[in-house]
Structure formats: structure tokens, C-alpha cells
Amino acid sequence: MDEFGSIRHWTNGRQSGELLHGQGVVLGIGDDAAVVEAPPGISGALQWVLAVDTMVESVHFNEATMAEADVGWKALAANVSDIAAMGGEPRHALVSVSAPGAWGPARIRRLYDGLYACADHYGVAIIGGDTTSSPAQLVVAVTVVGTVEAGKAIRRSGAQPGDAVFVTGPVGMAAAGLHYLLAAAALGGGQFVPPADAAAAGTAALVQAHRRPAPSVRAARMLAARGTVTSLNDISDGLSSEAWEIADASGVRLLLRESQLPVSGSMAVYARSKGINPLEWMLGGGEDYVLLGTMAASDAKAAKAALMEAGLPMYLIGEVEAGPAGVDMIAEDRHSGHRAEQEKRIPIQKKGYNHFTD
Amino acid sequence: MDEFGSIRHWTNGRQSGELLHGQGVVLGIGDDAAVVEAPPGISGALQWVLAVDTMVESVHFNEATMAEADVGWKALAANVSDIAAMGGEPRHALVSVSAPGAWGPARIRRLYDGLYACADHYGVAIIGGDTTSSPAQLVVAVTVVGTVEAGKAIRRSGAQPGDAVFVTGPVGMAAAGLHYLLAAAALGGGQFVPPADAAAAGTAALVQAHRRPAPSVRAARMLAARGTVTSLNDISDGLSSEAWEIADASGVRLLLRESQLPVSGSMAVYARSKGINPLEWMLGGGEDYVLLGTMAASDAKAAKAALMEAGLPMYLIGEVEAGPAGVDMIAEDRHSGHRAEQEKRIPIQKKGYNHFTD
Structure with missing residues (x-):
């Protein structure tokens, strides 16, 4: 059912061991699931902050407005922004890519190039991926996981008169x-x-x-x-x-x-x-x-x-x-x-x- | 860009406070991101286990093989299974639904019915959602987060002769x-x-x-x-x-x-x-x-x-x-x-x- 073969093709060796270790990645892409722990060197209790965001071709972009790598960058950036909006530090991302069969591996590779460029810029470890074929349009859904000091997430609901x-x-x-x-x-x-x-x-x-x-x-x-x-x-x-x-x-x-x-x-x-x-x-x-x-x-x-x-x-x-x-x-x-x-x-x-x- | 309006329409009040609290949910759907912590009552160090899986209409199912609620159930179940395959306990899910505009809110509601039925069956808290329109086919991407006792995740690589x-x-x-x-x-x-x-x-x-x-x-x-x-x-x-x-x-x-x-x-x-x-x-x-x-x-x-x-x-x-x-x-x-x-x-x-x- 998946004509693009293994996700490893686009993800193997794309990020440094230093980045992955620094973000507490115990096990990255390649098994049934990834395993992460609290990153090293952090003192004090943490909570985890999670968000998901989707980009759909012809709804959020088209082939004229965005190159493949731009779509990859922006799909991750939108989620990184959600973590920032809680006061959190983005750390891990899981990526779902549904690409038209006509795309071929080279275009998917460029999409991942943009994902990894954004990930490296923000120090985010990409720890999960699922790439399937899509009958017509590209759909990219990204989940980002971050951390925040326990009890310190900033919500929308705290604004006070005088602020x-x-x-x-x-x-x-x-x-x-x-x-x-x-x-x-x-x-x-x-x-x-x-x-x-x-x-x-x-x-x-x-x-x-x-x-x-x-x-x-x-x-x-x-x-x-x-x-x-x-x-x-x-x-x-x-x-x-x-x-x-x-x-x-x-x-x-x-x-x-x-x-x-x-x-x-x-x-x-x-x-x-x-x-x-x-x-x-x-x-x-x-x-x-x-x-x-x-x-x-x-x-x-x-x-x-x-x-x-x-x-x-x-x-x-x-x-x-x-x-x-x-x-x-x-x-x-x-x-x-x-x-x-x-x-x-x-x-x-x-x-x-x-x-x-x- | 999102003709389906707020995700809250399908997610508000769908799970018990007891379930959410028991899974360490500090903040669920409704802000920029969700916040979770180690579930109460757990002794010993935990690691987090994460997986993403995608179901695409006409690739993984069609309107004859699956009802909307079946798609919701199975999209979550496939990820729950990935967490189980690491020896982990599934706890949280984030859902991305891209549905054709012709679907309308009632069909999306049924999709969420199936998601929540599976979530409740496995005690999983749905903490994130993004629902966008899709030009042609339904695409559902689910990320599940679970926990495992630190260092105890079971990989594929440990089989020994004689086992x-x-x-x-x-x-x-x-x-x-x-x-x-x-x-x-x-x-x-x-x-x-x-x-x-x-x-x-x-x-x-x-x-x-x-x-x-x-x-x-x-x-x-x-x-x-x-x-x-x-x-x-x-x-x-x-x-x-x-x-x-x-x-x-x-x-x-x-x-x-x-x-x-x-x-x-x-x-x-x-x-x-x-x-x-x-x-x-x-x-x-x-x-x-x-x-x-x-x-x-x-x-x-x-x-x-x-x-x-x-x-x-x-x-x-x-x-x-x-x-x-x-x-x-x-x-x-x-x-x-x-x-x-x-x-x-x-x-x-x-x-x-x-x-x-x-």
C-alpha cells in the first residue's frame, strides 16, 4: 500500500547525534515508535507540551506559492510556533506525509530537506515519520513535542486589565x-x-x-x-x-x-x-x-x-x-x-x- | 481556510475528567498546544513512547470498506498498537483530520465518534486536534504518546538464538x-x-x-x-x-x-x-x-x-x-x-x- 518504501530513505542520518542526545532521544525513527526522556542537564520538574498542525495542498498552498522544501519548513514551523505560544521549548517532531504517487522520491526528499532545515534551525529532533501515497494532493501533518517548566505554560486566559x-x-x-x-x-x-x-x-x-x-x-x-x-x-x-x-x-x-x-x-x-x-x-x-x-x-x-x-x-x-x-x-x-x-x-x-x- | 470551524465542536466534553486526570493531562484541546505530565500514582522513572500513522481514503480504505467511525477507530488503534509493540502504555493522542468539503459536520462527527470510542476503550486522552478541509480525499493522521518504564522499551533487535x-x-x-x-x-x-x-x-x-x-x-x-x-x-x-x-x-x-x-x-x-x-x-x-x-x-x-x-x-x-x-x-x-x-x-x-x- 505504501509505494514510497521505507521512511528511512529520507530520514537516515539526517541529524547529528549531539542534537538527538541533547533533546533526550533514546530511540529515533526505525522501530514501531520513538522513545524520549527528559533532556539531560535540566533541573526542576518538566511538563510536556504537544501540538499538531496540518498543511493541505490547494487549501493552504499550491505549486506556485510553495516549493516542496518550503512546505516542509512551514509545516514544522507552524507547530514550533504553537509550542512557543505556550512558553515552551520545542524538542521533538513526528511527521506524516501523504504525497501523490506522481511525486516520486526526489520531490519527497526535497520536502524532507525543508523539514530538516527547520528542525536543525530550532534544534528539534525528528523522531517519527509515516509516508504514504495520496491519490491527489499533498497533505503534511506534523506533531511537535516540547517541554515547559512545570506549571509555567502560558495560556490565553490570563490577561488582566492594566496589562x-x-x-x-x-x-x-x-x-x-x-x-x-x-x-x-x-x-x-x-x-x-x-x-x-x-x-x-x-x-x-x-x-x-x-x-x-x-x-x-x-x-x-x-x-x-x-x-x-x-x-x-x-x-x-x-x-x-x-x-x-x-x-x-x-x-x-x-x-x-x-x-x-x-x-x-x-x-x-x-x-x-x-x-x-x-x-x-x-x-x-x-x-x-x-x-x-x-x-x-x-x-x-x-x-x-x-x-x-x-x-x-x-x-x-x-x-x-x-x-x-x-x-x-x-x-x-x-x-x-x-x-x-x-x-x-x-x-x-x-x-x-x-x-x-x- | 478552514471551513469546518473550531475543532472544539467535535471534541468538547467528550472524555471524562477522571480519564484526563488519570493520564496526566494538565491542559487538553483548546489552546495553542496541550500540556501533559507524568500520570499520577506512577513510581519509578518513565520514558515517553511516540508514534504517528496515517490513513488515506482510496489508499487504505474506501467508502464501502469502512464507515466514518471505523476510520476513526482504526486510525487510533494502529498507533495504539505501535505503542504496545514497544511494551508501552498508550496515554495521549493528537489527531489531524483533512476531510473533503462535501463531508459536512455530521460525517466528521461520526469520524470523531470512532476516535473517541477507541480512545475510551484504551483509556487514551485525546489532547490535540486539527481539522482542515481536503480537496478530494479523507486523510487522518494520528500521533499517540505513551509511557514505558525507563530503559524497558522493547525493540526489534534483541531476538537471541534459542528464544x-x-x-x-x-x-x-x-x-x-x-x-x-x-x-x-x-x-x-x-x-x-x-x-x-x-x-x-x-x-x-x-x-x-x-x-x-x-x-x-x-x-x-x-x-x-x-x-x-x-x-x-x-x-x-x-x-x-x-x-x-x-x-x-x-x-x-x-x-x-x-x-x-x-x-x-x-x-x-x-x-x-x-x-x-x-x-x-x-x-x-x-x-x-x-x-x-x-x-x-x-x-x-x-x-x-x-x-x-x-x-x-x-x-x-x-x-x-x-x-x-x-x-x-x-x-x-x-x-x-x-x-x-x-x-x-x-x-x-x-x-x-x-x-x-x-
């Missing part, structure tokens, strides 16, 4: 990249859009954000260690949707300040060239895989300084208020050039700017 | 069930074959073996506790293939005795009615999800007695020999009615009876 709201990177770049890729693919007859074309179009950073997202694991670990973060989400479904999740789970109101939102220059330029309001992508775009969270306001500036010191971005974009669960935004007053005396407060819908009522 | 070879149930029933289902579906225009039809045809047990396999978790745990099992595999790809895996990994020769192989009566009757040699299904059939293993010969009879005492079958089907890695079978002498003076030894190919050279 500061932060993000760990600009939002909307991945959506802008997808917009460019779909337009370029339409012109190119559905062929894969090469990075060189994106570079020529000035959208290289946007395409990179879409194809090779870089979850905020280090930032998450540094923030979690401070003990002052009260809620944390990764932005997979757009800033407005994730802000709503925190608001709903915590029973609070998140107030975002448009003027404080980090705007990528290349996204703004590309948006302007297409006559699109960048807020559409920033609020509703999704797949940015940066973190959105809340923390004690008293520690927010120090946290930002500590992350900056480590070369990691952090932006304070608003505050938490008491009130019925929801999300508001203080709009920037672009016409007067300075902040209006009376702030303009706009309710943000869950689905983002598309349903934005100004 | 006894055993299985924990009859083999070939699932393959016979599939044979019946495909034939019945061909007659019925590809419609789902109802259990009542199978009952009428005398193949109910075979169909059950195919649709609702029952992994040997209790047997695995009892055997592992004896400390005398030297290798263990679950029979997902057929007895001959699994025997070869142990032989290859251990560098030994497995000698199976045809006269000792457990034969299901309903399988033998159905095979005879179709003019098929049951050995074809027994050696090459697969998806039985019983265990094949080797153990110290000195403990084999006592182990069998202990399992019988607990109502669990165990069959001693051969022995391990030194020699080049491989599998032989001592054929039954059907013509003389008694064992021939000179045993007839037949080399068994990896792929089973199909490539059997008599």
Missing part, C-alpha cells in the same frame, strides 16, 4: 507575500514563482515571510522566564482573530493602538503599489507566526529592553481593559499629522479588517 | 475481511457494506477484524513486565514482513511452525469457500495489529499460562535460530496426516505468501 499588549514582530508580511505570489502565479500560468522574481519585484522579504516563517521561540522563552507574561498566542490566523481569542478566554477587552503597530516597510510599499490598505493584512492576514501576548505593564519596558539586547524585536502595541470581551483599536489620525485630542476608538471584528466597520 | 517466537492472536483475519468487503462492494456498486450483510455471509468476525482492530495492549504490558521478551513488533504489514524485520534487526533466523500458527475458524471457512490458501492471508495479509515477538524459551510456557489466566491468547509459533537473517517455515504435512520424519523447511519471503516459493 500591556505586545507582539514579537511585524504582522501582515506573510499575507502580503501570498498576495504577491498569487498575482505572479496568475501571470506565470501557475508555475512556481522563483525567489529571484520576488527579489526583482522588491517583495523578497514578504515571500520569505510566507514561505519560511520564523517562529519567536527565543523571545517566547525569554519572556516566559520573566514570569510576568499573562497570556500568549501565536499569530496564525491574523492579529484581530488572535487578539479576540485572548479577549474571549480572559474575559477582557484588548485595546490596540494603530500608531504602535509594527509596519514592515516592504509590506507598506507593496500595499501602496496595489492600492491596498496595509491594515487589511496586518489585522486579518495570518500566518505571521509572531507572538501576541499580554504582560504586567510594570515589566513591559524592561522586557522590551532585554529582548532588544538579545537582538529580538518586541513592540508594545496597546493595553488590556476591563469590559465585555472584545478588541478595540485607536485609529491613527493621518490627516492632522498629530494625535487628535479625542481618540477615535474602532471596534475590531474577529475576522479582521475585511469586516472592519469604520 | 521462543510468539503471537498474541490469530493472523490473516483482517485480510480475509478486506477480501470479503471488496467483493461485496463490487457486487453492491461501491456502497458501504453493512455489518448485517457480513453477519449473513458468516464473515462478521473477519469484517470486525478489518474495521475495528483490537491491539494487544494488555498482553504487551503483561509480557513486558516479565522482563523476558527480547523483541516485539505489531503485525501491521503481515506476519512474514514483521518476522523479517525482527530477523534483520536482530541478525537471527526465525523458524515458524505452520502447525502452530493460530488459524481463525471463520477465516479458514471463508478462504476454503473462495478457493484461497489461508496461508496467503496469514503470512502476507497485514493489519491484524496483534503482536509478534520473541522471548526467553525458559519463560515462554509460564508467560502463556499467565496470559491465558487473564483471558488473553498467546501462541508459541516457533523458535529463533542462529544463521543469516531470514525466516523459515516448517510446513505441515497434510497428506500423511502426521508429522513427516524429515521436516520440510521453506524459506519465507518478506512479502509473504505471494512470493512464497514452494
Whole structure:
């Protein structure tokens, strides 16, 4: 039933013994199941953090928007981001690949190349794999296992009135990249859009954000260690949707300040060239895989300084208020050039700017 | 991108707090990731055992051979069996479901019904889920996490000359069930074959073996506790293939005795009615999800007695020999009615009876 033969073909010897040992891998791919233990050198009790995420061809990507290796990278990165969003350290991954029979081993190999590139970048040991044939489309499901200090996982439900709201990177770049890729693919007859074309179009950073997202694991670990973060989400479904999740789970109101939102220059330029309001992508775009969270306001500036010191971005974009669960935004007053005396407060819908009522 | 909305719709409140607590679940489905810890009441160090397995519509099943709930049951059972094959105790599962848009919520609900039925049967907590739409076929990928006493996972590589070879149930029933289902579906225009039809045809047990396999978790745990099992595999790809895996990994020769192989009566009757040699299904059939293993010969009879005492079958089907890695079978002498003076030894190919050279 499995025409691709043994998974070992794509996984044997792909990661260093040092990485596997460092992540507590007792037995990797090759038997009925993998065996892991608490990684060496860790003091204190641990809990395990687990997430699963799926990417489906023609639903989440197509042959023009993503190369095989990009799909591999992103399928793992999306899960690594989920572990980071709990304040956890990603350690192990199990991979299920269902690939069309027409693919052949070389394309599957490239998919695994992307998986291993992402795994090595984040120090994740790939300990399980199942590769089956699929009648039509590629489906990649990845489970990632991480650890967190016992009792320290950061949920969505802890935001308190008075907390500061932060993000760990600009939002909307991945959506802008997808917009460019779909337009370029339409012109190119559905062929894969090469990075060189994106570079020529000035959208290289946007395409990179879409194809090779870089979850905020280090930032998450540094923030979690401070003990002052009260809620944390990764932005997979757009800033407005994730802000709503925190608001709903915590029973609070998140107030975002448009003027404080980090705007990528290349996204703004590309948006302007297409006559699109960048807020559409920033609020509703999704797949940015940066973190959105809340923390004690008293520690927010120090946290930002500590992350900056480590070369990691952090932006304070608003505050938490008491009130019925929801999300508001203080709009920037672009016409007067300075902040209006009376702030303009706009309710943000869950689905983002598309349903934005100004 | 996900037209099925929240996974919570199918997962909320489906398992008892007692089950979740007993499996060390700190946080289940609903946040970015789940959090688990070592289950309460366990003394001694644990390691974690993890496996992933995928079922693809039209590759592993179709609408005639399996109902939605059967797919859910079997996708989880296949992984539970992998944990058992390491001597482990299955505890947690994460589920990825990619379902065609035409399915609608009711069919997905039935799929989850089967997942939860199997989960409850084995005491497994479902802690993660991702449900996406699929353009054409159903793809279900399940990751199961279990525990094993530290250092006690049973690999394929420990078989020693002189060991006894055993299985924990009859083999070939699932393959016979599939044979019946495909034939019945061909007659019925590809419609789902109802259990009542199978009952009428005398193949109910075979169909059950195919649709609702029952992994040997209790047997695995009892055997592992004896400390005398030297290798263990679950029979997902057929007895001959699994025997070869142990032989290859251990560098030994497995000698199976045809006269000792457990034969299901309903399988033998159905095979005879179709003019098929049951050995074809027994050696090459697969998806039985019983265990094949080797153990110290000195403990084999006592182990069998202990399992019988607990109502669990165990069959001693051969022995391990030194020699080049491989599998032989001592054929039954059907013509003389008694064992021939000179045993007839037949080399068994990896792929089973199909490539059997008599």
C-alpha cells in the first residue's frame, strides 16, 4: 500500500547525534515508535507540551506559492510556533506525509530537506515519520513535542486589565507575500514563482515571510522566564482573530493602538503599489507566526529592553481593559499629522479588517 | 481556510475528567498546544513512547470498506498498537483530520465518534486536534504518546538464538475481511457494506477484524513486565514482513511452525469457500495489529499460562535460530496426516505468501 518504501530513505542520518542526545532521544525513527526522556542537564520538574498542525495542498498552498522544501519548513514551523505560544521549548517532531504517487522520491526528499532545515534551525529532533501515497494532493501533518517548566505554560486566559499588549514582530508580511505570489502565479500560468522574481519585484522579504516563517521561540522563552507574561498566542490566523481569542478566554477587552503597530516597510510599499490598505493584512492576514501576548505593564519596558539586547524585536502595541470581551483599536489620525485630542476608538471584528466597520 | 470551524465542536466534553486526570493531562484541546505530565500514582522513572500513522481514503480504505467511525477507530488503534509493540502504555493522542468539503459536520462527527470510542476503550486522552478541509480525499493522521518504564522499551533487535517466537492472536483475519468487503462492494456498486450483510455471509468476525482492530495492549504490558521478551513488533504489514524485520534487526533466523500458527475458524471457512490458501492471508495479509515477538524459551510456557489466566491468547509459533537473517517455515504435512520424519523447511519471503516459493 505504501509505494514510497521505507521512511528511512529520507530520514537516515539526517541529524547529528549531539542534537538527538541533547533533546533526550533514546530511540529515533526505525522501530514501531520513538522513545524520549527528559533532556539531560535540566533541573526542576518538566511538563510536556504537544501540538499538531496540518498543511493541505490547494487549501493552504499550491505549486506556485510553495516549493516542496518550503512546505516542509512551514509545516514544522507552524507547530514550533504553537509550542512557543505556550512558553515552551520545542524538542521533538513526528511527521506524516501523504504525497501523490506522481511525486516520486526526489520531490519527497526535497520536502524532507525543508523539514530538516527547520528542525536543525530550532534544534528539534525528528523522531517519527509515516509516508504514504495520496491519490491527489499533498497533505503534511506534523506533531511537535516540547517541554515547559512545570506549571509555567502560558495560556490565553490570563490577561488582566492594566496589562500591556505586545507582539514579537511585524504582522501582515506573510499575507502580503501570498498576495504577491498569487498575482505572479496568475501571470506565470501557475508555475512556481522563483525567489529571484520576488527579489526583482522588491517583495523578497514578504515571500520569505510566507514561505519560511520564523517562529519567536527565543523571545517566547525569554519572556516566559520573566514570569510576568499573562497570556500568549501565536499569530496564525491574523492579529484581530488572535487578539479576540485572548479577549474571549480572559474575559477582557484588548485595546490596540494603530500608531504602535509594527509596519514592515516592504509590506507598506507593496500595499501602496496595489492600492491596498496595509491594515487589511496586518489585522486579518495570518500566518505571521509572531507572538501576541499580554504582560504586567510594570515589566513591559524592561522586557522590551532585554529582548532588544538579545537582538529580538518586541513592540508594545496597546493595553488590556476591563469590559465585555472584545478588541478595540485607536485609529491613527493621518490627516492632522498629530494625535487628535479625542481618540477615535474602532471596534475590531474577529475576522479582521475585511469586516472592519469604520 | 478552514471551513469546518473550531475543532472544539467535535471534541468538547467528550472524555471524562477522571480519564484526563488519570493520564496526566494538565491542559487538553483548546489552546495553542496541550500540556501533559507524568500520570499520577506512577513510581519509578518513565520514558515517553511516540508514534504517528496515517490513513488515506482510496489508499487504505474506501467508502464501502469502512464507515466514518471505523476510520476513526482504526486510525487510533494502529498507533495504539505501535505503542504496545514497544511494551508501552498508550496515554495521549493528537489527531489531524483533512476531510473533503462535501463531508459536512455530521460525517466528521461520526469520524470523531470512532476516535473517541477507541480512545475510551484504551483509556487514551485525546489532547490535540486539527481539522482542515481536503480537496478530494479523507486523510487522518494520528500521533499517540505513551509511557514505558525507563530503559524497558522493547525493540526489534534483541531476538537471541534459542528464544521462543510468539503471537498474541490469530493472523490473516483482517485480510480475509478486506477480501470479503471488496467483493461485496463490487457486487453492491461501491456502497458501504453493512455489518448485517457480513453477519449473513458468516464473515462478521473477519469484517470486525478489518474495521475495528483490537491491539494487544494488555498482553504487551503483561509480557513486558516479565522482563523476558527480547523483541516485539505489531503485525501491521503481515506476519512474514514483521518476522523479517525482527530477523534483520536482530541478525537471527526465525523458524515458524505452520502447525502452530493460530488459524481463525471463520477465516479458514471463508478462504476454503473462495478457493484461497489461508496461508496467503496469514503470512502476507497485514493489519491484524496483534503482536509478534520473541522471548526467553525458559519463560515462554509460564508467560502463556499467565496470559491465558487473564483471558488473553498467546501462541508459541516457533523458535529463533542462529544463521543469516531470514525466516523459515516448517510446513505441515497434510497428506500423511502426521508429522513427516524429515521436516520440510521453506524459506519465507518478506512479502509473504505471494512470493512464497514452494
